[in-house]
Amino acid sequence: MNEHELLERINVLEYHQKLLLKLLNDPKLELYKLIIENGLTEQEVRKFYSLCDRLNIKYEEQKAEGYVYFHPLFHELSSSLPPTLKIRNVINACLTQKFYLSLFQELEKYL
Template sequence: MNEHELLERINNLEYHQKLLLKLLNDPKLDLYKLIIENGITEQEIKQFYTLCDKMSKKLEEQKAEGYVYFHPLLHELSVSLPYKLNIREVINACLTQKLYLPLFQELVKYL
């Protein structure tokens, strides 16, 4: 293991430690549990949040245009997730944690 890989692992451990401290105060933070259990990095989660922001805007636009079928958004999310995460677990965790509620309340219908 080289120095760069070791530094990445230390950074990931520090990130997971911060999440664990938040979990101590609120055990309902299911997304944080998934992040830690699956070894997801902070950068991967930032990309996930950016994707959710983009998809939330798409959902609003599509609803304004009269769309009633949002399965393509679910597909887009599932192919964009880090490979270690399960789409069903992510959606349920985000709903429990009340993250991006309009988006995930719509997507859960297609599971």
Template sequence: MDKYGELQSRVNLLEYHQRLLLKMISDPNLELFRLVIENGISEQEVQTFQKLCEDMNKKMEEQKAEGFINFHPLFNEFLYSLPAKFDAKDVIEACLHQRLYEPLFKEFHKCL
């Protein structure tokens, strides 16, 4: 990537983090946003994470409907798919605090 492309990428990241900070002003309990900013996570990485959560949530609902009560294999799949910049424990706690995908992260919290 050339210098201009690198600078543009950094500006985009700063603009994204600024939008998150503005949301946090009205709701300081947005823990996931805090993690995103602290770890320099991009908007694209967050979108990938949200897609992962949606997929995992669907899988868990399907597994519950089939009578599953142990979600360790799903948790392991989540860990394997989680973007490298995310710490699983911090993400799970932040999502629970922010009430994102609550049933999923309640189960994952038991696996920690």
């Protein structure tokens, strides 16, 4: 293992440690558990949050325009997740943590 790989692993561990400290105060933070269990980096999580921001905006716009089917948003989320994450686990964790609640309540229908 070279120095760069070692630094990357240390960064991931430090990030996971921060999440663990938050979990101690609130064990219902299922999304954080999922992040730690799947070894996601802080950069991967930022991309996921950005994706959720975009999907939530699309969802609100489409809902306002009268859309009733949101399967394309489900597909976009599913295809954009890191390979270690399963869509069912992500949606359930986000619902438990109340993360973009209305979006994930809608996406849950497509499981």
